[in-house]
Amino acid sequence: MRGRLLVIAVAAALCATPATAAPTSCRSVADEDSPGPASSLDIRRVDVAEGKKTVVVVLTLDTTDPGGEPARVLGYRWRVRVTTAGTTRTFERRRDAGPADTYRYAVDGGRTSVTASETRTQIKWVVPRSALPELRKPKVRLCAFADTTVAGTTADSAS
Numbered sequence: 001m002r003g004r005l006l007v008i009a010v011a012a013a014l015c016a017t018p019a020t021a022a023p024t025s026c027r028s029v030a031d032e033d034s035p036g037p038a039s040s041l042d043i044r045r046v047d048v049a050e051g052k053k054t055v056v057v058v059l060t061l062d063t064t065d066p067g068g069e070p071a072r073v074l075g076y077r078w079r080v081r082v083t084t085a086g087t088t089r090t091f092e093r094r095r096d097a098g099p100a101d102t103y104r105y106a107v108d109g110g111r112t113s114v115t116a117s118e119t120r121t122q123i124k125w126v127v128p129r130s131a132l133p134e135l136r137k138p139k140v141r142l143c144a145f146a147d148t149t150v151a152g153t154t155a156d157s158a159s
Contacts, residue, residue, distance in 0.1 A: 029144050031158035040066040041148040041155035044121070046080050048144050055132060057082060057091045059123045059146055066095065073099060074151035078123055084142045085134040091125040093118075097151070107131075 031043045042062040049056045057080050066072040075097035082089045093116070094104045105116035107127055115126045129135060147157040 029146065029158045031146075031156065039069055039155075040064055040072075041069075041076065041078075041150060043146050043148060043156045043158045046144045046146040046158055048080075048082055048142050050129065050135065050142070053129055055082075055127050055129055055135070057125045057127075057144070059091075059093075060121055061123070061148075063121060064118045064123055065120070067101065071150045072101070073097060077149045078146075079148070080125075080144055080146045082142055082144050084132075085137055087132075087134040089132065093123050 028047045029045060031045060040061055040063050044060040044062065046060070047056075047058045049058075059078060059080050061078070066076055072095060076095040078093040080091040082091065089108055089112070090106075091114070092104075092106050092109075094106070095101065096104070105114060105125065107114040107125060112127055112131045117124050145157070145159040148155045
């Protein structure tokens with residue numbers, strides 16, 4: 001009985017912690033393969049966590065700063081697709097082609113409100129849970145897939 005309580009307590013703690021924790025099923029995907037030298041296109045992992053009021057998606061990269069990468073002027077995209085109950089949501093950070101280092105963040109092409117932030121190695125999207133009605137169903141399974149592209153060509157992916 002004591003072992004069951006410990007398992008339940010650990011499971012509850014994992015569900016209550018930020019997206020960087022090790023969630024269950026395919027809510028957390030690691031990508032240990034590196035497509036080449038360290039870059040802002042190199043995916044390390046993607047995590048999805050649900051709270052009572054928000055859903056958090058975190059994409060971890062070698063770095064979030066493509067400043068020294070010559071190909072950045074061709075346009076970069078960092079994308080996480082989360083599928084649940086037959087619905088796929090797309091979380092995206094984009095650097096358009098050109099010399100300006102300007103970034104746009106969106107969920108579902110801008111149709112879903114999002115708060116986005118980044119650190120030196122992570123991009124984080126936070127959306128209101130109410131904006132994702134498919135999560136109202138009990139015990140739905142969330143699956144994540146991430147990819148990065150340069151000039152429309154895939155640079156790295158994780159699923």
